[in-house]
Amino acid sequence: MAPPDWQSAIEIHPVDWVCPTGPFWLAGWVTSAANLVPVDVRAWLGPRPFLGLCGLPRPDREAAARGQAGPPHAGFTFLIQPVSGARTLRIEVCDQHGRWTEIFHRAVTSSGTSAPAPPPPPDSQALLGLLRARHARPDEDGAALAREVATAAHIGTFAVLPSPPFHGALEQIAAVAAVQYDHLLVSGWIAHREQRILGLTAFLDSASPLPLVHGLARPDADAVFPGLVDGASSRFAGFLPVPAQLPRPLALRIFARLADGRQELVFLHRFQPAVVSGRGTDLPEFSPVTFARAAWDLRRAGWSGGWSVMRSAWQEYRTGAPAHRLPRPITDPAPNPSAAHRVVLVTHNLNREGAPLIACELALYLAALPGWSVRVVSPEDGPLRTTLTAAGLPVTLVDAAPLLTAADDVHHARALDRMSADPVWAGADVVIANTMVAAWAIHLAARLRRPSLLYVHESVAARRFFALQLPSAAIRRIEQAFTLATRVAFSARAAQGAHAALAGRGHFRVLPGWIEVSHIRAYAAAHTPGELRHAHGLPADAIIFANIGSLLPRKGQHVFLAAIARLRQLVPETTPLRFLLVGAKEGPDAYTDLLRHTLATQSLPGVQLFPQTPDAYAFFQLADVCVCSSLEEAFPRVVLEAAAFGRSIVSTQVDGIPEILAEDEAWLVPPGDAERLAQAMFAALQAHLRGDRTRAQKAQATVTARFDATRLLPLHADLIRTVAAVPFH
Structure with missing residues (x-):
């Protein structure tokens, strides 16, 4: 019997619950009157687990449960492989808090002759997965998390790919997918043979629809699959926040909304997220005690990693976890100043x-x-x-x-x-x-x-x-x-x-x-801001904020655009503002496409994209305020150069940036916080309008004294x- 939090039914199942000799489908629905959201489903046929697909549209059940249709969707389905000797079938649902609850249990007859698929040999990723799970969900029972991770190490699943009349593909996402700054960059293409696709929606959980940008240029689609509707503009992209609290692997589901009003599932892809950004916080701070507890819990859950696996996990944890302390500074003896090499x-x-x-x-x-x-x-x-x-x-x-x-x-x-x-x-x-x-x-x-x-x-x-x-x-x-x-x-x-x-x-x-201060001074002396603005088609009287650097998730230009939207609410419409993004790549690029789409669909007047250029000095010289929105920067030259040009600076205070400039030399804000970035840009704007160049002058003096190439x-x-x-x- 389902617990009070969940109501469910199994509508598609084997006749008389006799499991066939080949793969078979289970399907049904699950809802909650207590505002629980089904984010994943898992079935057990005897000892073997299978992940299913949840969040499928079921307007009948959703309307009955909540008085309206739409997410969280109630339907689920499984593709089950036969398991010899299985006598029970259980179904569990995971809610938005990461908790698994059994919603169905009954006896079955297994007519299959195949043996259960053997689990893969233990590797270090299970132990690291448990460390990550315990770090993301510290309030949950460690033993329960260990059972979850041990189960996921050998669980069965299936994928959904476009089938005719759909054609398309996901790109750049494999069984292990890169997570950058807590986001997943998604790209691919999809088109239909008979109808126009009006929109794409992705889910990484069942409650949060994530619209994708669709309709980007894909000229080769028609050459491969002639006759597609809008095939030449079938590419899509998205930068999706990854929920930290959900069990792994995660399920990416993409639905297409067709011209006739139907929503069709076109992609289901399960993946293990791999945090590849420098500021990744997926592992706890390095601790031998934390490691030992996780290893013990995982062994009790049935994991059997040997010494070599443990050593590999230990090394990856030691090198991947946040450092307890930085290395002690050491100075070398003075070398022979005349030595040549x-x-x-x-x-x-x-x-x-x-x-x-x-x-x-x-x-x-x-x-x-x-x-x-x-x-x-x-x-x-x-x-x-x-x-x-x-x-x-x-x-x-x-x-x-x-x-x-x-x-x-x-x-x-x-x-x-x-x-x-x-x-x-x-x-x-x-x-x-x-x-x-x-x-x-x-x-x-x-x-x-x-x-x-x-x-x-x-x-x-x-x-x-x-x-x-x-x-x-x-x-x-x-x-x-x-x-x-x-x-x-x-x-x-x-x-x-x-x-x-x-x-x-x-x-x-x-x-x-270092930077070449003499080169910057010579450039500034030879090119006035007014001349450079005219050369780049920019108004002479505008107050210009410039974000200079390749368009990359690491550089946080999406945060910059969000901050511009907020700044526009703080400033009178008559204020002549311009915002420059300098560093757009040539050709298709998912992140650049997303930035372009933001500019095309949101009210962000005065924002312009400029391509990558060998003459970046021009944009430092013509700007009034330089903005560094980076989420990760070891020691950014753009901040040094902006200071040397005497520009006011608004920057995130990540990695080595606070070692370049102090709080009284620039407006420094936490990374990824669009509201704080907008407030800092507003403060820099007010200082500019007052003629207050105190911070800019201090920054220029610091950088030219400490970071000149001659020194x-x-x-x-x-x-x-x-x-x-x-x-x-």
């Missing part, structure tokens, strides 16, 4: 973007020092190659894929042998690897018995950053590079937090990045001298 600098590409630009500027500076020689090595070509070769620096392109992606140590060792034979490394005193993507060069330096320096620009642990890109063995080798390197350099103290577990040798150092590049050269003087061991 032969340097091989390895960068992951030669594009005009953050880390490669830093590598290029460092290489040019070192090469200009008396007696130094510098060679740049990259797996990918790009426009910076021209800059380097024009200055007389040799650039070598190599194939690093075998080193970066080798699935085991044997293949990695062979790749090291082949790469080390390249004469490009001959005579190098120091090997520098720029970013974790180039960490393979640290292993190469160790093979050659050369000292090495690893520059880390990522404020996210390797296990998060590469979780969906590289095999576990390759990720482990990137972590090993942190310990093999003679020194590991970070641009901000806070940026060490994601990597603190790898700092055991006391070889981490913090050395800030910092010599310190980086000294760090390299220190590295070269450390005997290889």
Whole structure:
């Protein structure tokens, strides 16, 4: 009998409850008079669990239960595989609080001859999953959570894909899907042969409909499936908040609303969310006691991970959990200031973007020092190659894929042998690897018995950053590079937090990045804001807020747009405001498409998108206020440059940003908070209208004094001298 909180019925089931020899369907409905929402359903045929599909439209039951139709939808269905010897069938429903409740139980006859599917071999993800579940739902019983996680490790499920007259596909989402800043980026395409699709709605739980942007350009759809209605504009995208409290795996369901009024389920995709953002809070703070309790509860629930599995889970927890404390600051003895060295600098590409630009500027500076020689090595070509070769620096392109992606140590060792034979490394005193993507060069330096320096620009642990890109063995080798390197350099103290577990040798150092203050001053002297505004079609009398940087979820431009909407409510309509987003990519891009859709469908006058540009200085110079809405930033150059241009700055206070500017030098706000960002932008606007440039002037003085290249590049050269003087061991 169902408990009082739930009313349910099973309407489709085997005749006389005799389970057939092949797969069969169960279907029914479940509602609650106590405002509980069914977010998932689970059936047990004997000892084997199966996940079903809930939240299917059942207007008859919804109207009867709540007086109106619409979500939360009441229908559910299962595809059950036969289980030999099964004698009972149970159905459970999970509510919005993550609690499972049994709503159906009865005896069945199993006529199948197949044995229950064996559970997969235990791996570390079950234990990590329990740590995450206990962190997200601290008030729930640990043993119950352990049973839930152990069940999910070998549960059966099914997927729904478009079938004729629908055609389409989900893109970029596999069994494990990237979660960025608590959101899932969804993209794909869908069209119908006979009717226009009027809209798409996604659900990650049953109570919260999440509209998707549909109707984006997809010109190849008609070529593959001729005759589709609106096939050329069938692409969709969405940036969906991921509920932390729900059991894993999560179910993404997408419904299409057709021109005749019907709603059809077109996608059901279950996935394990993988938090890949630097500010991921999915794991509790590292604690051996927390780990031991989770392992004990999971073993009592039937999980049987051995020593190697436990060790793997321990390592992933240790490196992925928030750091208990940052590494202790250590200062090296002063190096010989006249020492000159032969340097091989390895960068992951030669594009005009953050880390490669830093590598290029460092290489040019070192090469200009008396007696130094510098060679740049990259797996990918790009426009910076021209800059380097024009200055007389040799650039070598190599194939690093075998080193970066080798699935085991044997293949990695062979790749090291082949790469080390390249004469490009001959005579190098120091090997520098720029970013974790180039960490393979640290292993190469160790093979050659050369000292090495690893520059880390990522404020996210390797296990998060590469979780969906590289095999576990390759990720482990990137972590090993942190310990093999003679020194590991970070641009901000806070940026060490994601990597603190790898700092055991006391070889981490913090050395800030730099900007070319003289170049900025020369640019500002040669280009007036009025000239630049005219060149870009911007009014001379507007008050301009500029958000400069590639359009990425990490940069938080969606938060910036939400803040603009709120700011518009605080400011008279007559105030001449303009808001610039500078950094739009060419071609289809799901996140950029979502930003464009927001601009097209919401009342946000005065907002303009500009493409990526090599002349970003123009937008710093023509702006009045620069806004950094980033959700993660190790040490953003855009904040340094905005300050050097003397602009008022509104910024999130993440990672290394508070190490650049203080509260009296910029308006600093928590990340992801559109309301606080809008209030800070309003305060900056009021200061501008008063002619108050106090913060901007203080920020300019700080940045030009502390972060000028003329001050910092010599310190980086000294760090390299220190590295070269450390005997290889």
